[in-house]
Structure formats: C-alpha cells, structure tokens
Amino acid sequence: MMMEEEEDRAESAGSSCPSVRSDGSKDHNPDFSGEPGPTRVDQQSSEVPSGQSAxxxxxxxxxxxxxxxxxxxxxxxxxxxxxxxxxxxxxxxxxxxxxxxxxxxxxxxxxxxxxxxxxxxxxxxxxxxxxxxVCHRNLKSTLKKKFQCVFEGIAKAGNPTLLNQIYTELYITEGGTAEVNDEHEVRQIETASRKPDRPETTIRQEDIFKASPGRDEPIRTVLTKGVAGIGKTVLTQKYSLDWAEDKANQDIQFIFPFTFRELNVLKEEKFSLVGLVHHFFTETKEAGICSFEDF
Incomplete structure (x- = not known):
C-alpha cells in the first residue's frame, strides 16, 4: 500500500477522514455580542475634543x-x-x-x-x-458503534466481526510517485516499474498524519493508493476506531469520517463543510458548534 502526502489537494476513491487538531497557541477573544445590553452609556468620543481640557x-x-x-x-x-x-x-x-x-x-x-x-x-x-x-464524548461513542464491527463477505449481510480482532497491520510506505491511478486503483506493470520521486519509508497507520522528522509544516492531506481490496477503507476505519477508543492520536479533537458513497448521494445538493458535518454527525449541531476554527 502506498501513501503520499500532498499539501493542498488530493483525489481518492476511498474514504475521506477530516480531522480537527487542537491549537493552544490561538488567541480566543471572548465575544460578548450575544449578551443582553448593559446599562446604557451615552456615546462619548475617546478623543479629546478641541477646547476641552484634559x-x-x-x-x-x-x-x-x-x-x-x-x-x-x-x-x-x-x-x-x-x-x-x-x-x-x-x-x-x-x-x-x-x-x-x-x-x-x-x-x-x-x-x-x-x-x-x-x-x-x-x-x-x-x-x-x-x-x-459533550459533543466530543458523543462523537467518540458514535464512531465506536459504527466501526467496532466489520462484516465478512457481503457488506451488511455477512457475519459481524470485531475489527480489532481481525485487523492486520498493513505494509504502508510513505513516498512514491505523485499520481492518481484512474483505473480503479489497480497499479499497472509499467506504473509499478517507475522510479519513485523520493525514497519510500514504512509508516504505521496511527502515524499517517504525523510529520516526518525534519519537516516543519503539518500534514494537511494524505492520499492512499493501492490495489483494490487491499484494505484502504479498513485503514481509515481502524484509524477512527483507535481515536474513539482513546488508543491513539488524542491530540486530535474531532474526526469526521466521510465515504464517497455517502457524499455521492448528496451531489445534487449544496453544503458547506460545516453543513456536511452537521448532516452526518448530528452531535455537532446539537452542541451548537458552527465553526471549528477554535479547535
């Protein structure tokens, strides 16, 4: 399985898994705009008018x-x-x-x-x-229920099995050619024979969003490539489940896994990113979260 880092965009046939990391260095200025009006104060200029003593x-x-x-x-x-x-x-x-x-x-x-x-x-x-x-806890509970079991055989018709019991560590390499395969993810022989644009190194699934040593910029986008059925979708499920079970990546405050199958159903409708999050993860809407800039 091949994993590539891209700074601005990525196309993938698998699952999309946006995450929101905490940033304690931001200044969160209190906004009192929603408060009832205070005792009225006649508007006065803070500048000293001409002729008025200090x-x-x-x-x-x-x-x-x-x-x-x-x-x-x-x-x-x-x-x-x-x-x-x-x-x-x-x-x-x-x-x-x-x-x-x-x-x-x-x-x-x-x-x-x-x-x-x-x-x-x-x-x-x-x-x-x-x-x-409260939203954070409810979201983790939802993701646990959603990803703790996978179905063997036909989806939703096979026997449910605990993901943690059957998950096998994938051999993931970081690097490779910066291309998107348009033939249902099956790597052609001539594509495989190309030299990578940089040396490939192995990486653990829980570290796919962690920057390599010596790299200052955070990883914003990860593109996974590999033969169909190798386990790219299960990889995103395992990543989300480990976070929901407090096993890894606890510096991430929210994880919102989307599948392209789900998004394609809504392709005729218009949503903002926050609107999509509210649509698929109602915990965020119930909590009144309308912006993720503070997280």
Missing part, C-alpha cells in the same frame, strides 16, 4: 469605566451563580446556558482560574460540561 476628558473616561466595571461585575456574579449550579451533582450533563460565545468564553476563563487555584478536579468537571466536550 481633566474634563479624564473625568468622563473615569465615569464610563466605573459604569463598565459595574456591568462586568454584575455579569461575573450572575455567571458564577450558574456555574456553581452546574457543578452540583444533580445538574444535567450539558451546560445548556453556555452556548452563547460570551458565556462559553467566561466558563473557559473560570476553568483557567480554577487550575491556577490548584482545583483540578473542579476544573475538569466544569470543562467536561461544556457543549464541545
């Missing part, structure tokens, strides 16, 4: 910030009361009231302060109740 301007600025402080303190007190209820034992699993971006940002800040206070258990409990965390 002292008068400073007095106005002090007044604005005193009112701003009162509004923020009121917001914090109200949200802390909600969070205290969330941490009680009889509260529902999902933090329904935290779906607005401002409240979710505040919960993340609270988690950070709890960790600074060495209250790791409370921080973990609070974080586990965020909609994204």
């Amino acid at each position: 002292q008068q301007h400073q007095t106005q600025l002090d007044s604005i910030f005193m009112l701003l402080e009162d509004n923020i303190i009121t917001f914090v007190k109200n949200e802390l009361k909600k969070i205290q209820k969330v941490l009680s034992a009889d509260y529902p699993e999902c933090l329904e009231s935290q779906r607005s971006s401002s409240r979710e940002a505040f919960v993340k800040i609270t988690v950070d302060f709890l960790r600074r206070l060495k209250q790791e258990e409370l921080a973990d409990r609070l974080q586990s109740k965020l909609p994204a965390a």
Whole structure:
C-alpha cells in the first residue's frame, strides 16, 4: 500500500477522514455580542475634543469605566451563580446556558482560574460540561458503534466481526510517485516499474498524519493508493476506531469520517463543510458548534 502526502489537494476513491487538531497557541477573544445590553452609556468620543481640557476628558473616561466595571461585575456574579449550579451533582450533563460565545468564553476563563487555584478536579468537571466536550464524548461513542464491527463477505449481510480482532497491520510506505491511478486503483506493470520521486519509508497507520522528522509544516492531506481490496477503507476505519477508543492520536479533537458513497448521494445538493458535518454527525449541531476554527 502506498501513501503520499500532498499539501493542498488530493483525489481518492476511498474514504475521506477530516480531522480537527487542537491549537493552544490561538488567541480566543471572548465575544460578548450575544449578551443582553448593559446599562446604557451615552456615546462619548475617546478623543479629546478641541477646547476641552484634559481633566474634563479624564473625568468622563473615569465615569464610563466605573459604569463598565459595574456591568462586568454584575455579569461575573450572575455567571458564577450558574456555574456553581452546574457543578452540583444533580445538574444535567450539558451546560445548556453556555452556548452563547460570551458565556462559553467566561466558563473557559473560570476553568483557567480554577487550575491556577490548584482545583483540578473542579476544573475538569466544569470543562467536561461544556457543549464541545459533550459533543466530543458523543462523537467518540458514535464512531465506536459504527466501526467496532466489520462484516465478512457481503457488506451488511455477512457475519459481524470485531475489527480489532481481525485487523492486520498493513505494509504502508510513505513516498512514491505523485499520481492518481484512474483505473480503479489497480497499479499497472509499467506504473509499478517507475522510479519513485523520493525514497519510500514504512509508516504505521496511527502515524499517517504525523510529520516526518525534519519537516516543519503539518500534514494537511494524505492520499492512499493501492490495489483494490487491499484494505484502504479498513485503514481509515481502524484509524477512527483507535481515536474513539482513546488508543491513539488524542491530540486530535474531532474526526469526521466521510465515504464517497455517502457524499455521492448528496451531489445534487449544496453544503458547506460545516453543513456536511452537521448532516452526518448530528452531535455537532446539537452542541451548537458552527465553526471549528477554535479547535
């Protein structure tokens, strides 16, 4: 089986498996646009108008910030009361009231302060109740049910067998010629005789998205090639199952496996990527996740 890395695009007859990795280096600025309007403050310019003394301007600025402080303190007190209820034992699993971006940002800040206070258990409990965390758990549960069994013989008509019991490690090589075979993945003799564009090296299935030593850029796209029936589809199923069972690649926050068979059914319809994710993985829509840029 041949595996190639491509930076921008890839065509494949197998399964597509987008993943979302965590990126702790991003700045997540709280968005309070969804909050009820604070106590009204008459609009005043932050610039010093001509003829107005600096002292008068400073007095106005002090007044604005005193009112701003009162509004923020009121917001914090109200949200802390909600969070205290969330941490009680009889509260529902999902933090329904935290779906607005401002409240979710505040919960993340609270988690950070709890960790600074060495209250790791409370921080973990609070974080586990965020909609994204609940979605993460539900998605893993869905993928386990979907991929833990495969059918021997005719799909959905044969005998179900545990994938982990029958999976055989494939001999995967990294490298090869940067071409897509258009003859149902059967490599012709003349194609096989061509020299690869770079030396081939073996790679484990759980490492297919991990960059090679000395490579700075992350791997964005992986193209698998091989004889039909060699196990490319099962490879993506095993990759997804290992993630769902917490066995590998836990730095990835979400994995969304699509098959081209499923996508072809929708070829007459128009979907954004988020729309496709919502369509096939309803856990994300239920959690109110409409963007994956923060993950």
